[in-house]
């Protein structure tokens with residue numbers, strides 16, 4: 001049986017400046033300095049402007065916390081005002097990059113084609129994509145949430161070889177559950193995550209699918225994380241609001257104690 005190391009990632013979105021980031025990561029590192037959490041991978045996704053400070057802290061103190069960006073340009077360099085490239089993120093030793101978050105799809109018109117180009121850009125520069133997928137409320141109400149999410153998975157991974165795909169992280173984030181306090185029922189989340197794993201098996205192989213980590217995201221808190229993590233196909237959480245509170249995020253990382 002494949003054992004997948006749970007990945008708890010905090011997506012800070014547009015919150016915390018670089019000084020606040022330093023204080024926040026120090027708090028997390030202090031609270032997680034014992035061995036209890038070693039079986040869980042912990043990552044933060046701060047705004048671009050914080051990455052250098054987070055890198056300096058993590059490198060200097062040899063922290064086990066990983067970090068990454070919330071987006072990446074599909075281009076390596078050039079006249080793309082405001083964009084941040086894969087080589088820049090790689091130089092900052094980012095491990096992860098979130099791609100296709102629903103807020104990018106919604107406010108920046110990111111299509112599956114763009115998401116796919118960004119996933120390829122991440123791999124080109126040695127970054128691990130956290131490919132975000134999930135349906136809006138209307139889609140859920142129409143009963144098409146599984147098909148919608150699987151189409152996003154397929155579109156995001158298009159033409160990606162198995163050697164790359166097997167390290168991707170998929171984050172299932174139903175849009176209606178993001179920042180709303182309406183957590184998707186654990187069994188409903190499991191239904192979609194199991195279908196995502198089935199799609200990965202169809203696209204690659206069962207072996208590859210069994211190695212890919214699938215996170216749930218959307219109003220995850222210390223109070224609901226244990227139930228979510230108890231689901232067979234959920235291997236971690238992508239946490240927004242609750243990741244801004246160090247104590248709460250630490251409790252989420254220690255989901256086995258909740």
Ligand SMILES: O=C(CO)COP(=O)(O)O
Nearest residue numbers: 011178179218219240241
């Ligand atoms: O979008 C999310 C993480 O990427 C989820 O956000 P919330 O945890 O605030 O609902």
